[in-house]
Amino acid sequence: MATVVAVFSSLLMCSMFFAIGNSLSLDYYDKSCPGAESAITNAVKQGTIKDKTVPAALLRMHFHDCFVRGCDASVLLDSVGKNTSEKAGPPNLSLHAFFVIDNAKKEVEALCPGVVSCADVLALAARDVVVLSGGPTWDVPKGRKDGRTSIANETRQLPAPVFNLSQLQQSFSQRGLSVEDLVALSGGHTIGFSHCSSFQNRIHNFDITHDIDPSLQQSFAASLRSICPAHNKVKNAGVNMNPSPTTFDNTYYKLILQGKSLFSSDQALVTSSTAKKLVSKFAGSQEEFFKAFVKSMIKMSSLTGGQEVRKNCRVVN
Ligand code: HEM
Ligand SMILES: *[C@@H]1O[C@H](CO)[C@@H](O)[C@H](O)[C@H]1NC(C)=O
Ligand SMILES: *[C@@H]1O[C@H](CO)[C@@H](O)[C@H](O)[C@H]1NC(C)=O
Ligand SMILES: *[C@@H]1O[C@H](CO)[C@@H](O)[C@H](O)[C@H]1NC(C)=O
Ligand SMILES: *[C@@H]1O[C@H](CO)[C@@H](O)[C@H](O)[C@H]1NC(C)=O
Numbered sequence: 001m002a003t004v005v006a007v008f009s010s011l012l013m014c015s016m017f018f019a020i021g022n023s024l025s026l027d028y029y030d031k032s033c034p035g036a037e038s039a040i041t042n043a044v045k046q047g048t049i050k051d052k053t054v055p056a057a058l059l060r061m062h063f064h065d066c067f068v069r070g071c072d073a074s075v076l077l078d079s080v081g082k083n084t085s086e087k088a089g090p091p092n093l094s095l096h097a098f099f100v101i102d103n104a105k106k107e108v109e110a111l112c113p114g115v116v117s118c119a120d121v122l123a124l125a126a127r128d129v130v131v132l133s134g135g136p137t138w139d140v141p142k143g144r145k146d147g148r149t150s151i152a153n154e155t156r157q158l159p160a161p162v163f164n165l166s167q168l169q170q171s172f173s174q175r176g177l178s179v180e181d182l183v184a185l186s187g188g189h190t191i192g193f194s195h196c197s198s199f200q201n202r203i204h205n206f207d208i209t210h211d212i213d214p215s216l217q218q219s220f221a222a223s224l225r226s227i228c229p230a231h232n233k234v235k236n237a238g239v240n241m242n243p244s245p246t247t248f249d250n251t252y253y254k255l256i257l258q259g260k261s262l263f264s265s266d267q268a269l270v271t272s273s274t275a276k277k278l279v280s281k282f283a284g285s286q287e288e289f290f291k292a293f294v295k296s297m298i299k300m301s302s303l304t305g306g307q308e309v310r311k312n313c314r315v316v317n
Contacts, residue, residue: 047100056192070305072147089155135248145306196228217259
């Protein structure tokens with residue numbers, strides 16, 4: 001029996017950007033490629049053993065994929081000549097670990113050629129890295145198709161770290177995602193690394209009256225400034241997202257309440273009472289955070305958009 005997952009009808013109505021064409025199901029590969037999920041999990045584990053920054057990179061990669069043209073693996077396509085792909089677009093800082101997806105895809109192609117889409121490989125890998133980092137697990141609906149288009153310029157559609165709450169809400173609601181989804185998914189920032197450029201607006205020339213964002217806790221701001229001076233010459237300088245950057249927990253929300261979040265877009269989550277209540281709830285209960293995160297990840301990763309099952313995730317068929 002096909003366990004067809006109702007792909008949120010509200011999302012169908014609200015989504016301005018994506019036609020939701022593929023219906024997803026939990027047992028999509030049960031007959032056509034029963035070994036797919038464990039092969040992908042294994043490739044993700046091997047990749048993480050080689051490089052402990054892999055989990056954060058793959059979680060962010062899936063988010064970037066879903067927010068541009070839906071979760072259609074457009075983020076994985078390489079540029080072709082002058083046609084530069086999303087990989088070459090501006091917010092590409094720290095997008096890496098493509099080798100893990102290449103390896104996972106190779107494994108599933110060996111098991112069942114031409115069956116498992118790159119978009120599904122990435123969605124499953126994003127779940128696996130959360131689990132590997134100590135976060136919650138969930139069943140991933142599958143059946144996404146891969147797109148044939150990836151345009152560097154379209155990465156402008158991604159929310160920026162300088163966004164305020166209304167800009168963030170607009171970006172999410174255009175994709176059928178709510179304020180609760182925004183607050184829960186931002187919890188992805190509990191793992192990983194950020195370059196100085198992503199938060200420099202808060203620590204130098206913040207506004208006419210403040211050099212430093214007054215919502216930043218003072219000693220935290222000072223430490224960020226020492227690592228990221230105004231005319232930073234250190235290539236790739238930056239900081240971990242938090243003191244436990246490889247552990248998926250609710251530290252992110254606790255830090256926001258202490259004025260120790262990195263981005264304006266993180267701090268923005270306490271600028272309305274609705275959003276702030278959610279931040280406080282997740283700071284107070286890791287269980288509530290995990291429940292909400294799973295629900296919102298399934299929603300985000302159900303924004304589909306592709307047409308084919310690519311043979312090689314870097315090039316269209
Ligand atoms: C709400 C809007 C969001 C904004 C404005 C935003 C912005 C950013 C920025 C600027 C970075 C740092 C990039 C760098 O300097 O290297 C980053 C990193 C990251 N983001 Fe987000 N993000 C958002 C939502 C999300 C979501 C929904 C997820 C996943 C559920 C996510 C997961 C991550 C992860 C895991 C990293 C660390 C990447 C690494 O270490 O390689 N972000 N984000
Ligand atoms: C570049 O993009 C254009 C328009 O999307 C397309 O017609 C053309 O075939 C592409 N060129 C290559 C080399 O892929
Ligand atoms: C990232 O984007 C910048 C700006 O568009 C570009 O110069 C750079 O080559 C890109 N990096 C990668 C790895 O594609
Ligand atoms: C990129 O997109 C913007 C609109 O979002 C447009 O104004 C601009 O001309 C585009 N640039 C290129 C190089 O296509
Ligand atoms: C958010 O930023 C936009 C664009 O800069 C601005 O028009 C809007 O007034 C800002 N909203 C708030 C509540 O600050």
